[in-house]
Amino acid sequence: MAETSTKPKIGHYPTDEESRKFERINTIIYESSQEASFFVANEIADLIRQRQKQGKQVVLGLATGSTPTKVYDFLVKFHNEEGLSFKNVITFNLDEYFPMEPDSIHSYVRFMNEHLFDHIDIKKENVHIPDGTLDKEDVRDYCHEYEDKIRTAGGIDIQVLGIGRTGHIGFNEPGSSLKSKTRMVRLDRVTRLDAASDFFGLENVPAKALTMGVGTIMAAKRIILMAWGEGKAEIIKQAVEGKIKESVPATFLQHHDNCDFIIDHAAASSLTRVFTPWLTSECVWTDKLVKKATLWLSEKLDKAILKLTNEDYNEHGMGSLVAEIGSAEHINLKVFNDLQRTITGWPGGKPNADDSQRPERKDPYPKTCLIFSPHPDDDVISMGGTLLRLVDQGHEVHVAYQTSGNIAVFDDEVIRFMDFATDIQEGNAELQQQFKDVRKFLSNKLPGQVDSPEIQNFKGLIRKGEALAACRYCGVKEENAHFQNLPFYETGTVKKKPHSAVDVQLTYDLLNDIKPHQIFAAGDLSDPHGTHRVCLQIIYEAMDRFVQEGAKWIDDCYLWLYRGAWQEWDIADMEMCVPIGPKDMQRKKNAIFKHQSQKDAAMFPGNDEREFWQRAEQRNKETARKYNALGMAEYEAMEGFVRYKFK
Structure with missing residues (x-):
């Protein structure tokens, strides 16, 4: 894999005692979540094999969510390819939403079956997951029984944990006590917001859950807490370097004498030895x-x-x-x-100028520029000012919309567009029947239920129309808008399929057809399982193929990474920063407004309830403010980029 400057190089991760003097928990940093997950899966597999030789059982405490999925993938792989047996394994899951049916797409029973249990030889009677179907009056006795089953099994040998942005472990929210046991809890609003995308709206997220207590977790013989991505960096710093306090339950783990935090580089980015290593040694x-x-x-x-x-x-x-x-x-x-030297008003390079101190070379001019947009609005949200500048300065700009973005369209939008279509084609019996079928499906649709293929297609067409409107506004030719509809995305749910050779081939073919001098792609890597990350990986794999084949056009191509509405590059990492004046800032917002289905309220707002144009404007203005505070010229707003060096 080619080297990327998206990972700030600070020499190495110091591991000596002096460098880790601020850390209160043993913390091991891996470059990627893949490497870290392999390490954890191997430790679990080694203990299972060791106990098998001794004729003993292993008791595992398991977690759900995106964090442990790769660990489970590796364990399944060890079972299939190396013959690892789970017949001597007993498992206890941390938690479950309440109420929750086991066959619901949101159920942790279903999650565990799909990711692990259905693919290994574990005995069904050895699997324990909190029951979300209980009558409320039965919960207390059930929780006592859950604790008894753990004790009867001999206690938990290895407890696997993730961590929430509130610092919760399991569903032990801020305020949980050190001695708390398995019980029903009310979920924090932040926790519910983080789960809202999976449930297609905050209103559909259960307000309660059943969870092992902090005391239950602390009784485990070994604890491994994992965290991936920059989104977890700040809470990891608090948990690892902060004082023990109930408002951050993960800090209780500092009391445990056999607990490791296994994290990737991004999740470690706020730790003192990584962020400011000169303060340690x-x-x-x-x-x-x-x-x-x-x-x-x-x-x-x-x-x-x-x-x-x-x-x-x-x-x-x-x-x-x-x-x-x-x-x-x-x-x-x-x-x-x-x-x-990072500041330039010529993101495509300034013709007939000395480019020795500029981030982009002057030749050739004009350039062919290809902007990859994971969703149909990321281009204008994240780099709309730069896109407009490239068009204004005469470059041939293409935009590749990598996914349809159909799951982010509200059902009402489909009804609105079909109302318009049926009015235009009054008397079209086939269209009228189609509309009736759509209305019937949507009126009976359950929260989180997958849309029919027909409705998924309609929602994709709505977003395609909006993207074309934004392209026209920005001056991008309609024939230069490419709708890839990469197959990995088309599941109708938040959970996507792993990307395949088909996704890479579609991207390879597009690049081979256009042969751009410049590529812009989304570098949002904070969520290891997010669409942006997968889309970027697909681009990397396609580009690596060209490098291996010795393609000539790639010798004259720069790849620039932008970031989306969720975060911004660190100023220290930015290698090109494009100023945006007041007029162009308004033009950028107007381009974002063309995406009307995402206006006013987004399907997946995350923890920020502002509209995307508001986030983008604030983010760009904050970058300009930081540059100005450092002593640079004062601009209205700025968009920052990092160059990926694939050769």
Whole structure:
């Protein structure tokens, strides 16, 4: 796999005691969730094999959600390819929504069956998952029995955990006590918001759940907590480096004498030894780290870069940097110039100009630019100002909409469009019957129920029409809008299929047809199982094929990564930043408004209830504010990019 600058290189992950002096829990960092999951799966498999040789059972405490799925995938693989047997394994799951039918698509019973139990030889009587179908008056006795079953089995040998953004483990929300046992709990609003996308709306998420208690979890002989992605970085920092407190239940794990946090680089990004390693011990001062440290110091002291002094560096753990480079003035000027060179009003390169200090080369001009948009609105939300600038400056701009985005369309939108269609074609009996069938299906549709293929197609057409309207507004030719409808996405549910060779081939063919000089793609990697991440991986695999084949056009192609409405690149990582004036900011918002089905309320808003145009505007203005505070020119807004070096 080609090297990417999306992963800030800070030398290595220091593991000595001095570097980890702020950490209260043993924390192991892997570059990717794949590597980390393999490590966890191997530890579980080794214990199962060891106990089998001894003729003993293994008791596993299991978690659900996106975090442990790759662990389960590896365990299934070990079973199928290496003959790992689970006949001596007893399992107890952490939690279940209440009320919840076991055959519901949201049920953890169904989740565990689909991801693990249906694919291995575990005995059914050895599987225990909290029962979401109980009468309320029976819950207390059931929870006592659940605790008794764990004790009778000999206690949990390995407890697998994820962590919620509130710091919850299992469904032990803030306020849970250290000695709490299996019980019914009321879910925190943040937890319910995080689950809203799976349930197609917050109103469909159960308000209660059954969960093992903190005390139950702490009684396990071994605990492994896993976390992936930048979305978990801040809560991981609190859990690992913060004081023990009930408001962050995961901090209770600091009391456990055999607990490891297994996390990927992104989830570790806020830990002191990763984010500010100079505060822990001596470090190797690479150019990347010098820039990161200087920008951190500038922001911390609220000083422009060129105003930082030797004393500022010395007092904040960077005396070795001054000693190595010579003076604050020398460091400041170097970082200031480096940051200044990232700013360009010519994202496609400025023709007939000296490009030696610019992020994009001047030739060829005009360029053929291909913007990959995971959903039909990510292009204008995330880089609408840059897209407009590329068109205005005469480049040939193509947009590839990688997925249909159909699951993000409300049912009412289908009714509205079909009302219009039937009025236009009054007397069309076939269309009238189709409309009746659609209305009947939608009127009886259950929360989270998969749409019929017909309705999925209608919703995809709605989003396609909106994307075309946005392209026309931005000046992109309609024939340059490519709707890939990648098959991995087309499940009708939030959960997608793994991407396949078909998805990669469709992307390869498009790239081979266009042969762009510039590619822009979404670099949102915080969710290891999100659509953006899968779409980016597909692009990487297609590009790797061209590299291996020695394709000539790729020698003259740059790949730039943007970020979406959820987060922004760190200033230290940005390699190109495009200023957006007030007029172009309004044009960008107008382009976002063309996506009317996503206006006013989004199907999957995440934890931010603002509209996407509001998020995008705030994010772009905040980037401009940060550049200005560092001593750069003051702009209305800015869009940032990181270059992926695939050769």
